[in-house]
Amino acid sequence: MSxxxxxxxxxxxxxxxxxGAQMLFVAFGALVLVPLLTGLDPSVALFxxxxxxxxxxxxxxxxxxxxxxxxxxxxxxxxxxxxxxGVSATLGGLMAAGLVYVVISQVVRFKGTAWLHRLLPPVVVxxxxxxxxLALAPVAVSMxxxxxxxxxxxxxxxxxxxxxLLITLILAVFGRGLLRLVPIMGGIISGYGLALIMGVVDFxxxxxxxxxxxxxxxxxSFHWAAILFMIPVAIAPAVEHIxxxxxxxxxxxxxxxxxxxxxxxxxxxxxxTTVAALFGGPPNTTYSxxxxxxxxxxxxxxxxxxxxxxxxxxxxxxxxxxxxxQTIPAPVMGGIMTLLFGSIAVVGMNTLVRAxxxxxxxxxLVVVSLILVFGIGGMQFGGGQFTLQGVSLAAIxxxxxxxxxxxxxxxE
Numbered sequence: 001m002s003x004x005x006x007x008x009x010x011x012x013x014x015x016x017x018x019x020g021a022q023m024l025f026v027a028f029g030a031l032v033l034v035p036l037l038t039g040l041d042p043s044v045a046l047f048x049x050x051x052x053x054x055x056x057x058x059x060x061x062x063x064x065x066x067x068x069x070x071x072x073x074x075x076x077x078x079x080x081x082x083x084x085x086g087v088s089a090t091l092g093g094l095m096a097a098g099l100v101y102v103v104i105s106q107v108v109r110f111k112g113t114a115w116l117h118r119l120l121p122p123v124v125v126x127x128x129x130x131x132x133x134l135a136l137a138p139v140a141v142s143m144x145x146x147x148x149x150x151x152x153x154x155x156x157x158x159x160x161x162x163x164x165l166l167i168t169l170i171l172a173v174f175g176r177g178l179l180r181l182v183p184i185m186g187g188i189i190s191g192y193g194l195a196l197i198m199g200v201v202d203f204x205x206x207x208x209x210x211x212x213x214x215x216x217x218x219x220x221s222f223h224w225a226a227i228l229f230m231i232p233v234a235i236a237p238a239v240e241h242i243x244x245x246x247x248x249x250x251x252x253x254x255x256x257x258x259x260x261x262x263x264x265x266x267x268x269x270x271x272x273t274t275v276a277a278l279f280g281g282p283p284n285t286t287y288s289x290x291x292x293x294x295x296x297x298x299x300x301x302x303x304x305x306x307x308x309x310x311x312x313x314x315x316x317x318x319x320x321x322x323x324x325x326q327t328i329p330a331p332v333m334g335g336i337m338t339l340l341f342g343s344i345a346v347v348g349m350n351t352l353v354r355a356x357x358x359x360x361x362x363x364x365l366v367v368v369s370l371i372l373v374f375g376i377g378g379m380q381f382g383g384g385q386f387t388l389q390g391v392s393l394a395a396i397x398x399x400x401x402x403x404x405x406x407x408x409x410x411x412e
Contacts, residue, residue: 011301011303016301016303016304016307017307017311019297019299019304019307020303020304020305020306020307020308020310020311021307021308021311022178022293022297023067023290023293023294023299023304023305023307023308024067024308024311024312025182025185026178026181026182026185026287026289026290026292026293027049027067027069027287027289027290027308028185029182029184029185029187029188029336030069030070030072030184030287030289030340031045031046031049031069031070031287031312032045032046032070032325033070033184033333033336033337033340034070034071034072034074034075034282035070035281035282036325036326036328036333037075037079037139037333037337038074038075038078038079038082038282039079039082039087040078040087040280040281040282041215041216041218041280041281041322042322042325042326043215043216043316043317043318043319043321043322044215044216044217044218044279044280044281044316045069045070045281045282046215046312046313046315046316046322047215047279047281047312047313047316047317048275048276048279048280048281048282048284049067049068049069049070049276049281049284049309049312050308050309050310050311050312050313050316051272051275051276051279051309051313052068052069052272052273052275052276052281052284052309053066053067053068053069053272053284053305053306053308053309053312054306054309054310055268055271055272055275056068056265056268056269056271056272056284057268057302057305057306057309058268059264059265059267059268059271060260060264060265060268061260061264062302062303062306063256063259063260063302064245064248064256064260064265064302065248065252065294065299065300065301065302065304065305066244066248066286066287066290066291066302066305067286067287067290067305067308067309068269068272068284068285068286068287069284069285069287069312070281070282070283070284070285071237071273071282071283071284071285072132072285072340072341072344073129073132073233073236073237073240073283073285073344073391074094074097074230074233074237074282074283075132075136075139076132076135076136076139076390076391077229077230077233077390077391077392078090078094078282079139080229080389080390081093081226081229081230084225084226084229084387085223085225085226085229087218087280088218088219088220088221089220089221089222089223089225089226090226090230091218091219091220091221091277091278091280092220092221092222092223092226092227092277093223093226093227093229093230093231094220094230094273094276094277094282094283095220095222095273095274095277095278096222096227096230096231097230097231097233097234097273097277097283098234098270098271098272098273098274098275098276098277098283099270099274100231100234100235100238100270101234101238101241101266101267101269101270101271101273102266102267102270102271102274104116104238104266104270105262105263105264105266105267105270106263106267108262108263108266109261109263113242113262116239116242119399119402119403120235120236120239120399120402121355121402122351122352122354122355122357123352123355123357123364123367123368123398123402124367124371124395124398124399124402125235125236125239125240125348125351126348126349126350126351126352126355126368127348127352127367127368127371127372127375127394127398128235128236128348128371128375128391128394128395128398129236129240129344129345129347129348129351130344130345130348130349130372131348131371131372131375131376131390131391131394132236132344132345132348132391133341133342133343133344133345133346133347133348134341134345134372134375134376135375135376135390135391136337136341136344137338137341137342139337139341140334140337140338140340140341141334141338142334143161143330143331143333143334143337144157144158144161144162144165144331144334144335144337144338145157145158145161145331145334146158146161146330146331148330149329149330149331151200151202152200152329152330152331156198156200156331157330157331157334158331159194160191160194160195160198160200160329160331160332160335161191161331161332161334161335161338162335163190163191163194163335164187164188164190164191164194164331164332164333164335164336165187165335165336165338165339167183167186167187167190167191168183168184168186168187168335168336168339169183169339171183171186171187172339177296178293178296180292180296181289181292181293181296182289184289184336184340187332187335187336188328188332188333188336191328191329191331191332191335191336192328192329192332194332195328195329195332200329201327201329202327203327205323205326205327206320206323206324206327208323209319209320209322209323210319210320211318211319211320212317212318212319213317213319213322214317215279215316215317215322216280217279217280218279218280219278219280220277220278220280228388229387229388229392230392231392232391232392232393232395232396233391233392233395234273235395235399236391236395237283237285238266238269240285240347241265241266241269241285241286242257242262244285244286244288244291245257245262245265245286247288247291248286248291248294251291251294251295251300252294252300269284269285269286272284273285290305352368363405363406363407366401366405367398367401367402367405370397370398370401371394371395371397371398372394374393374394374397375390375391375393375394378390379393380393381393
């Protein structure tokens with residue numbers, strides 16, 4: 001504790017501001033991609049990422065060096081929910097999803113985490129995370145091939161998307177230092193530059209917007225169908241949160257599950273998501289890119305993240321920045337998405353591999369198979385106002401099968 005206090009006192013304001021800005025830069029690409037893909041406002045996402053991070057640090061008493069921003073786990077559910085229920089009802093569902101974290105945090109506070117691992121073992125969480133990534137694969141491909149673009153033909157779309165992907169790959173694999181932490185940003189900038197040269201960027205939203213403007217905040221409304229659709233999606237990210245806290249703790253050599261405690265970090269994450277939805281932003285989650293930046297720079301002072309959050313909030317009010325982000329051609333984002341969504345699936349696969357359980361044991365085989373096919377294949381239950389499908393259905397099927405099927409094979 002004394003080390004942190006010393007660091008806080010020794011850090012000058014210029015260093016705090018520069019390092020905070022660097023942390024935001026690392027997260028920026030992924031932060032704005034989620035609203036751009038789901039039809040939410042990127043300026044609102046910047047605002048809610050900043051506010052969410054401040055809420056998290058208030059709850060955890062400025063003890064964990066993390067930055068919270070748009071969660072990829074919710075992309076497909078948000079797209080499906082907006083199509084079925086509209087933006088306002090979807091935001092109500094996302095507020096409820098944030099409250100699921102809050103409930104879990106309070107149960108963890110009084111009961112510990114053993115029940116959570118029993119309810120959501122790797123054999124459930126791993127495939128659900130894989131579904132999150134693989135269910136989005138067709139979206140990435142249709143964007144990369146220009147299906148969503150009126151003014152970009154197939155050949156040009158493929159050239160733009162594959163160039164963006166190539167730059168992202170090169171930075172992720174061969175990049176050194178800070179460059180390795182900004183592959184998404186690098187891919188977007190290079191693809192955007194290429195699109196500018198080819199004359200396929202429409203600047204009319206930028207010219208018509210003012211320099212300073214209020215983000216396009218949207219109020220949530222509450223509909224049971226949208227709430228029940230969104231709640232199961234919160235399950236996998238809540239479990240992933242534990243892994244994130246362990247990861248950042250291994251870098252700073254501190255046990256954040258003990259102090260400030262998992263119940264506090266989960267509560268902070270949940271409240272950050274609920275507050276984000278209240279203003280019309282996507283759900284928040286801790287960013288592994290920022291954990292990478294912390295590892296590289298040894299910037300363990302949580303104050304850096306608070307500065308990054310304040311900068312994000314200030315940027316949200318620059319109207320021309322929000323408009324500029326919306327001019328990024330779909331193929332540029334599509335190229336990066338092909339890698340990003342695949343990497344989400346790999347995280348799920350890694351969860352299964354690390355667990356070391358036999359996937360050919362009948363019980364595990366049934367659980368994993370049905371989660372994957374129901375989640376990716378488009379299976380849906382219900383009709384009319386309420387349908388369960390995608391990640392929501394996959395998570396519920398996994399939990400029910402895990403509780404219902406005998407564990408004899410698993411324990412052998």
